[in-house]
Amino acid sequence: EVQLVESGGGLVQPGGSLRLSCAASGFSFSSYSLNWVRQAPGKGLEWLSYIRSSSSTIYYADSVRGRFTISRDNAENSLYLQMNSLRADDTAVYYCARETIVGVNFDSWGQGTLVTVSS
């Protein structure tokens, strides 16, 4: 069974940093591209970042480029999101999502981890 489990969320002050992790199991992690997607309270889904299976290609949404860094460790079956210069509008549930090998579709999602940016 495919499983994605996010961790690392919590309360952080504006301007602070946080590192999210996503532990994967049940599939060949190194074969799949992965994404981070977030959802602010009561709002819609927002795509944040993409990383290819080999880490050779990375993309970011304009809203986080320069502040967030996506990375992965294929030996540890883990995906990461380093978040710096956090703002109140970064408050959201953060999901990791696996992308299908062919096409651009998120076929598996974690349960999400809540990040709250507040003083």
Next chain:
Amino acid sequence: QSALTQPASVSGSPGQSITIACTGASSDVGGYNYVSWYQQHPGKAPKLMIFDVTSRPSGVSHRFSGSKSGNTASLTISGLQAEDEADYYCCSYADSGSRVFGGGTKLTVL
């Protein structure tokens, strides 16, 4: 990277059909056959319902179908059931490798 446009809400009675539109641009929906749809129940993670515009993952009811014309993709749910009540999001691949979601549509089954 503007969000795709979806109606905020749609509703229908059990057994009826509804269609949710997702409008983008030639740089996203109109330019690629990489439109997907997701269902999200309150407090739950999204679930893939339609991929590559028209395809259904195994296990998803045949009552769900997708299509695209120009810059607008659509999700149709036929034979509405109570359990279909949820939020629905479209997503498209876009120029420069980004992905973009629609604003979401709340489906109410009357």
